[in-house]
Amino acid sequence: MSARKADRIATFVFTLLGFISIGILLFIILEVLGRGLLTAINPKFFLGKPEAMNPGGGILPMIVSSLYLAVLTLIVALPISVGAAIYMAEFARKGRLVSSIRFSLDSLATLPSIVFGLFGMTLFVVYFRWGMALMAGAFTLALLNLPILLRSTEEAIKLVPQTYREASMSLGASRWTTIRQIVIPSAMPGIITATILPIGRIMGESAAIVLTVGTFIRNIPVNPFSMGAPLAGYIWFAQSEGLTPDYRKIVNGGAAFLLLLVLVVYFLARYAGRKYQEKKLMGARDGK
Amino acid sequence: MRESLARSLIKGDKEAYMKLLLLACASLSILGILLIFLFITRESIPAFVHIGFKNMFLSAHWSPITGHFGMVGFIVGTLFTTVIAIVISAPLGIGTALYIDQIAPEWLRTPVRRGVELLAGIPSIVIGWFGLITLVPIVARITNTSGYGILTASLVLVVMALPTITTLSAETLKSIPQELKEGSAAMGATRWQTMYRVMLPAAREGLMVATILGMGRAIGETMAVQMVIGGARQLTVNPFQPTSTLTTRILTEMGEATGDWRSALFAMALVLLLLSMILIISIRLVSRQRRVAA
Amino acid sequence: MVSDGNKMEIKNLTMYYGDFKAIEDISLDIPSRRITAMIGPSGCGKSTLLRCLNRMNDLIYGTRVEGEAILDGENMYQSGYDAIALRRRVGMVFQRPNPFPKSIYENVAYGPRLGGIKKKEELDSIVEESLKKAALWEEVKGNLRELGLNLSGGQQQRLCIARVIAVQPEVILFDEPCSAIDPVATQLIEDLMAELKKNYTMVIVTHNMQQAARVSDYTAFMLVQEQGEPGRLIECGDTNSIFTNPTDERTERYITGRFG
Numbered sequence: 001m002s003a004r005k006a007d008r009i010a011t012f013v014f015t016l017l018g019f020i021s022i023g024i025l026l027f028i029i030l031e032v033l034g035r036g037l038l039t040a041i042n043p044k045f046f047l048g049k050p051e052a053m054n055p056g057g058g059i060l061p062m063i064v065s066s067l068y069l070a071v072l073t074l075i076v077a078l079p080i081s082v083g084a085a086i087y088m089a090e091f092a093r094k095g096r097l098v099s100s101i102r103f104s105l106d107s108l109a110t111l112p113s114i115v116f117g118l119f120g121m122t123l124f125v126v127y128f129r130w131g132m133a134l135m136a137g138a139f140t141l142a143l144l145n146l147p148i149l150l151r152s153t154e155e156a157i158k159l160v161p162q163t164y165r166e167a168s169m170s171l172g173a174s175r176w177t178t179i180r181q182i183v184i185p186s187a188m189p190g191i192i193t194a195t196i197l198p199i200g201r202i203m204g205e206s207a208a209i210v211l212t213v214g215t216f217i218r219n220i221p222v223n224p225f226s227m228g229a230p231l232a233g234y235i236w237f238a239q240s241e242g243l244t245p246d247y248r249k250i251v252n253g254g255a256a257f258l259l260l261l262v263l264v265v266y267f268l269a270r271y272a273g274r275k276y277q278e279k280k281l282m283g284a285r286d287g288k
Numbered sequence: 289m290r291e292s293l294a295r296s297l298i299k300g301d302k303e304a305y306m307k308l309l310l311l312a313c314a315s316l317s318i319l320g321i322l323l324i325f326l327f328i329t330r331e332s333i334p335a336f337v338h339i340g341f342k343n344m345f346l347s348a349h350w351s352p353i354t355g356h357f358g359m360v361g362f363i364v365g366t367l368f369t370t371v372i373a374i375v376i377s378a379p380l381g382i383g384t385a386l387y388i389d390q391i392a393p394e395w396l397r398t399p400v401r402r403g404v405e406l407l408a409g410i411p412s413i414v415i416g417w418f419g420l421i422t423l424v425p426i427v428a429r430i431t432n433t434s435g436y437g438i439l440t441a442s443l444v445l446v447v448m449a450l451p452t453i454t455t456l457s458a459e460t461l462k463s464i465p466q467e468l469k470e471g472s473a474a475m476g477a478t479r480w481q482t483m484y485r486v487m488l489p490a491a492r493e494g495l496m497v498a499t500i501l502g503m504g505r506a507i508g509e510t511m512a513v514q515m516v517i518g519g520a521r522q523l524t525v526n527p528f529q530p531t532s533t534l535t536t537r538i539l540t541e542m543g544e545a546t547g548d549w550r551s552a553l554f555a556m557a558l559v560l561l562l563l564s565m566i567l568i569i570s571i572r573l574v575s576r577q578r579r580v581a582a
Numbered sequence: 583m584v585s586d587g588n589k590m591e592i593k594n595l596t597m598y599y600g601d602f603k604a605i606e607d608i609s610l611d612i613p614s615r616r617i618t619a620m621i622g623p624s625g626c627g628k629s630t631l632l633r634c635l636n637r638m639n640d641l642i643y644g645t646r647v648e649g650e651a652i653l654d655g656e657n658m659y660q661s662g663y664d665a666i667a668l669r670r671r672v673g674m675v676f677q678r679p680n681p682f683p684k685s686i687y688e689n690v691a692y693g694p695r696l697g698g699i700k701k702k703e704e705l706d707s708i709v710e711e712s713l714k715k716a717a718l719w720e721e722v723k724g725n726l727r728e729l730g731l732n733l734s735g736g737q738q739q740r741l742c743i744a745r746v747i748a749v750q751p752e753v754i755l756f757d758e759p760c761s762a763i764d765p766v767a768t769q770l771i772e773d774l775m776a777e778l779k780k781n782y783t784m785v786i787v788t789h790n791m792q793q794a795a796r797v798s799d800y801t802a803f804m805l806v807q808e809q810g811e812p813g814r815l816i817e818c819g820d821t822n823s824i825f826t827n828p829t830d831e832r833t834e835r836y837i838t839g840r841f842g
Contacts (some may be wrong), residue, residue: 007478011391017380018387018400021454024447025407028418035421083313091307092314093643103568104317110501110564111324112508114535118542118557119324122331143320150317163680167742170638171693171749172670176303181692186683204411207510207535211542232413236511239417255417259410266409270402 029259036256045253049218050234055246059254064220065228066203066261069137069213072224073202077142077149078195084146085153090179109147116144117211125212134221134228137213144208145198152197156190157183189276196269200262206232231258325561332558335551344555348523350537352545357552361523363559365533368438368525369513370506373445377506378499380446381453388454389461390479390487401458408451416512419444424516431528436518439527444512449502456501460494461487496574504567508560510535534560589614589753589783590635595649596812597634599642604630606812607649610802612753617775617784619798619821621791623836626804627813628787629677632755635785636672637665653753670697672753673746678762679738681730681745686713686722689730689741693749708748716744717774736767743774754778756786760793772797791837795825803833 039045048058084101092098120140124130160183168178184191214227215237221228229237235254238247335344339357347358388400423443428435464487472482488495518530519540532540534556545553590612597604605627612618612635620628630639637658639645650657658668670693681689690709699705709726713719718740722733730741739759746754756775760768775784775797788794794801802818817830828834 003478003481007480010480010483014383014387014391017383018392020380021384021407021450022400022403024450025403027422028407028410028415028447031418031422032414080313080316083310084316087307087310087314091310097311097315100318101314104321106568106571107321107564108317110504110508110568111321112510112535112560112564114508114510114538115324115328115557115560115564118331118538118554119327121542122327123323146317146320161680163676163678164682166638166641167676167680167682167745168692169641170636170669170674170676171696171745172666172668173692173696174303174666176306177696182682200409204409204413206411206413207539210539232411232511235413235417236515239420239515251417252421255414259414262409262411262414263406266406 032252032255032259036252036254037260039249039253040256040260042253046257050216050229051244052216052218053243055244057244057246057250059231059234059250059257061217061220062229062231062234062254063257063261065134065213065217066230066232066258068221068224069134069141069209069228069230070199070202072134072138073141073145074195074199076138077145080142081146081149082153082191085150085157086179086184088150089154089157090175090183105147105150108143112207113144113205114207114211116140117208119143120208120212130225132212132214132227133225134213135224137209137228137230138224140208140212141202141205144205145201148201149194149198152194153187153191156187156194159190160186189272193269193273193276196265196272200265200269203230203265204232204258204262206230206236209233210236231261328554328557328561332551332554335548335555338548339552344552350521352541352549352552355548357549359534359537359552359556359559361521362532362534362537362556364523364525365438365517365531366507366535366560366563368527369441369445369517369533370503372438372442372527373449373506374499374503376442377446377449377453377502381450381498381502382457382495384450384454385457385461386483386487388458390483401455404451404454404458407447408455412448412509412512413515415444415447416515419512419516427528433528434518434530436516436530437526437528438517438524438531441513441517441533442527444516445506445509448509448512449506452505453498453502456498457491457495460491460498463494464490493574493577497571500567500571500574504564507563507567508535510539514539586614588612589654590785591650591652592631592635593650593652595631595634595647595651597630597639597648598646600644603812605634605804606814608804608815610815610818612783612785613800614783615779615781616799617779617786617797618800618802619794620785620787620802620804621789621794621836622804622813622816623806624789625813626806628804629757630813631804632757632785632787633674635753635755636669636674638669638674640665670749671751672755673749673751674755674757675739675742675746675759677758679735679742681733681738681741683729683731685727686730686733686741687726690744690748693745697749712744712748713741715747715778716740717770717777718744734767735763736770739763739767739771740774743771743778747778751782753783753785756784756788758787758789761789768793791825795821801825803828803830803836805832805836 045058046063047060050059050061051057117140120136124136124139125132130136164182164186165178168182209230210233214229215233217227217229231254235251235258239251244250344357344359348360349356349358350361388397392400419440423440424435427440468486468490469482472486513533514536517532517536519532519536520530522531524531538553538556542553588611592608592610595608596606608631620631622628633639634647634651647659651659682692687709690712691705694705694708710719713722718737721737730738733741760771772793778784786798798821800819801821801824803816804813805816806813817824817828817833824833825837828837
């Protein structure tokens with residue numbers, strides 16, 4: 001076979017593969033939204049209370065649970081991951097400790113989420129006696145997302161030019177002052193972008209929270225140590241129990257809503273990321 | 289470094305305290321993974337003591353009510369679904385990465401890449417639901433079976449592993465030095481020849497890592513698989529018969545399991561943990577190979 | 583103008599990056615309120631030496647110093663010496679202008695704030711004075727809130743000089759300060775340096791010999807003899823003498839090679 005012919009076949013094959021991948025994405029989005037969008041955007045649905053046995057239930061407490069859980073998780077995870085990222089970016093030297101940290105992060109990143117769920121259940125729900133609680137899920141998900149939060153925050157910090165640090169220290173600032181006053185503020189837009197992206201992951205997580213947070217509640221959760229029912233887990237619950245006669249409609253609507261939520265967060269993160277890029281290149285003008 | 293840190297702490301140097309605090313944050317990752325290991329192992333010990341290694345890992349008879357905890361069926365389910373999923377998604381993912389890197393026109397490049405990222409962000413439960421209402425009927429009609437089983441589960445896993453493999457492969461391809469690609473083109477090679485003779489060998493280790501990580505996603509996936517695999521307890525290698533994987537079994541039974549039953553489920557989690565560790569060590573071995581060769 | 587003694591004295595200074603010896607056995611006096619220039623081909627260690635004078639090399643992992651660098655009679659490399667306080671007395675202007683991604687005002691106010699000055703009136707007056715001394719005030723006095731990075735290259739460098747002045751140092755080190763700026767701006771900065779000489783001791787590293795000849799009172803010539811060797815001080819003395827009548831033939835070769 002001539003080289004040119006092989007090239008043409010290869011081009012065709014790879015183009016086809018690329019289109020298949022995007023096709024899969026579009027297929028899923030269209031199917032899920034197609035079946036559930038009307039339900040999802042119906043206020044009676046997303047503002048309504050769920051039903052255990054009867055038709056016509058809504059998912060408001062579930063939506064609130066998801067958002068609440070995301071906020072709690074970030075409250076727990078951010079200080080730790082930012083602190084750890086500062087250490088890894090500014091102070092860490094090649095050595096056994098740093099290698100162990102990297103290895104642990106890689107391990108955490110590869111572990112199945114259900115194992116995190118089991119761990120969270122054993123430690124927080126049972127051992128600490130919190131019972132099924134949003135906070136139990138928050139700590140579990142914080143650990144689950146630690147690798148990705150740490151890596152993106154670390155990258156944002158490393159992007160700050162070394163010359164800023166030198167200038168600051170040459171003016172007689174200590175290492176810590178330099179980090180606090182120059183490095184972190186400079187890296188902040190990148191850190192914010194790095195933070196928004198995992199929100200989508202947190203709200204989409206189901207295996208880890210089904211064992212730690214809960215799958216069904218009637219009212220909007222207020223106490224962070226009370227049980228919750230994040231949307232992702234509730235969808236699974238409604239589908240696998242199938243107790244209400246209209247469970248298919250609810251699951252369709254729930255899945256569509258969750259998908260929309262995740263899409264919104266994704267585009268928000270991209271938008272924030274782009275704004276950050278523009279700011280870096282042009283410099284903000286705030287004054288005459 | 290450690291002695292000077294200690295000395296500074298004694299001096300009451302505020303900066304040394306901050307450094308220690310930050311180090312503690314970073315070390316939480318070590319603490320986390322150790323605790324997970326500890327707790328999972330601890331909870332699974334009763335199973336090893338009361339049920340025994342042989343009865344768990346050399347038997348496929350799983351019937352908790354009668355005291356049988358053979359999990360070979362589930363191990364097979366996990367491995368089988370993963371293998372089929374990777375066989376499909378690795379070429380698909382690497383091919384897509386090649387498309388993005390080499391073939392796609394400039395204006396398509398970013399949208400396709402973003403599309404793959406978006407696919408990664410879709411919650412597994414949504415993909416599982418999609419599998420249930422869309423894929424299962426299709427498979428059922430084509431194969432004249434229930435539609436649940438390893439094949440459908442593998443298809444769902446393809447969707448889950450694809451973005452990981454594609455994104456990492458694309459990164460690897462992008463990091464190949466431009467001079468290598470240009471050098472080949474300058475000698476009159478076609479694009480395919482450059483890809484085949486220069487790029488793929490250069491990217492080999494990165495592509496392997498991408499595939500291994502894709503495997504990790506597939507092994508660890510719970511929700512999406514659970515909705516399409518049928519949940520049967522039998523060992524089967526028939527891809528069209530319902531069965532279970534380690535992850536789906538844990539999910540389904542954890543709610544009601546007690547005593548030794550519960551402990552056996554933790555033993556399954558231990559197996560998953562060990563599988564993950566094997567993957568990570570494989571990745572480190574693959575990466576080290578390159579450093580030696582270079 | 584009579585100089586009042588040596589502000590700094592470098593005695594047998596040797597510096598290592600890990601195992602690699604970068605500069606060896608340098609002994610040099612830095613007279614007070616004069617400009618001392620360090621010249622030499624690329625890689626001869628002049629920037630390394632400069633960075634020893636405010637202990638900026640400490641920031642690089644694995645560096646080690648032997649010998650002494652004495653400021654006002656005290657060796658800055660003795661154990662227990664406060665390096666951070668040192669840098670408030672010995673300031674530095676870098677090769678590429680590096681204003682912080684903050685407003686012009688905040689750039690100049692950064693140093694004084696570190697020193698504990700909080701009152702707005704005090705900061706305002708320090709900022710104005712420093713910008714005036716750096717010959718930048720007239721150009722920016724209307725836009726102090728604008729981002730420092732929006733200024734031109736030459737203006738940014740003067741901003742960095744103002745930033746250093748705001749800390750009220752005694753010595754200012756310049757590391758090839760004009761190599762990244764256009765000739766017109768360079769001229770401005772050279773004129774500025776002549777003014778600053780009245781109040782500050784200055785050390786400037788430059789690869790532009792005409793600049794060294796124009797601006798400095800004393801000149802030191804450094805050289806790496808062969809690849810792999812450390813940088814050494816070949817000759818130093820009064821600028822005029824060095825350029826018209828160098829003692830060492832290597833100095834002469836360097837100077838005439840460039841001039842000719």
